Amino acid sequence: TQLLEQSPQFLSIQEGENLTVYCNSSSVFSSLQWYRQEPGEGPVLLVTVVTGGEVKKLKRLTFQFGDARKDSSLHITAAQTGDTGLYLCAGNTGGFKTIFGAGTRLFVKA
């Protein structure tokens, strides 16, 4: 059974702090997505990473795909209250299959 483990499960920080969340697996993925989900809404796509070692930036968010395409990280610089939410990673295997991690719940305090 393929699993995607996300850590930490929960993170509470002050506005302005930096943070990193991780997504790890023993499986190799052809690509991987990060989503953010706010209460009462469905997940919203943030980014797709495809190439091992790839780094993508989205304003204050930096996403990295591991060299072996088994892991990924999301770094947020100077967190804002609007960053609060559930961050989900999703790994893609062959046959158009995707597995989701359990998520990291981030709370940014003003």
Place this chain on the structure above:
Amino acid sequence: EAGVAQSPRYKIIEKRQSVAFWCNPISGHATLYWYQQILGQGPKLLIQFQNNGVVDDSQLPKDRFSAERLKGVDSTLKIQPAKLEDSAVYLCASSSPTGAASSYEQYFGPGTRLTVT
């Protein structure tokens, strides 16, 4: 471009009753997914359609859950009879299988929050 539509947004039923959820994907998206998300957890895939054919229903509890996508567009997920442990958010998503990495990018509806009492 209109997003994924789901209805109802909320539903409260008693155990052993039946319930149905509806989803209309983004126009032109051939792949449609139904997920169950229990509070505090990530989405769990229930069923994946490619047009009107089932790609994966390995985690669908087929004794009580059923889903159809008859014309390859909108879809219905049914639970009959419902159990207390079915209380969750049911998410519908769609994607467009172009063969590239973007094929896996899923666009989610707002979900239906089901409470079984």
